[in-house]
Amino acid sequence: LFSRLAAAVRAVRSGDEPDGIVGAFHSAEQKVVFDRLTAVMSLLEGHADVVMDEVGPRAIPTVRFIRAAFQQRRAAGTSGWEGLLRRVLGMDLKARQYAQGAAFVRAVLADGGMARLNPVWEAPEHLPTRAEIEDPSLWLARR
Secondary structure: OHHHHHHHHHHHHHOOOOOHHHHHOOOHHHHHHHHHHHHHHHHHHHHHHHHHHHHHHHHOOOHHHHHHHHHHHHHOOOOHHHHHHHHHHOOOHHHHHHHHHHHHHHHHHHHHHHHHHHHHHOOHHHOOOHHHHHOHHHHHHHO
């Protein structure tokens, strides 16, 4: 067990395992499910971020303060030993989901506006994969 744990920590530290220790111990089947859930959560969280940025300031005048607090919290502990510990434990996954999801939504919107994004909600097979969240051009080419 110790050798597997040490190998998992090395994989996370080198960047070969982006999902922390938990990801290093996933079976092939668990990895498929985890990636699917990560993609859907990234889409939802990213969409919420984009909507908050676009609509928030008009609807809630203090939203810029809320956004600044979110950004500060997401950036906390991303370097040094604390950053490594957060990566090893997978605690950075949520912040990455928000950032990648928002980048995906913005890329799709830039490609064709809301009409280009709306099909994502129409059927399960329209949802992006984790690879498509990380590279929106893949989803745009598929849709």
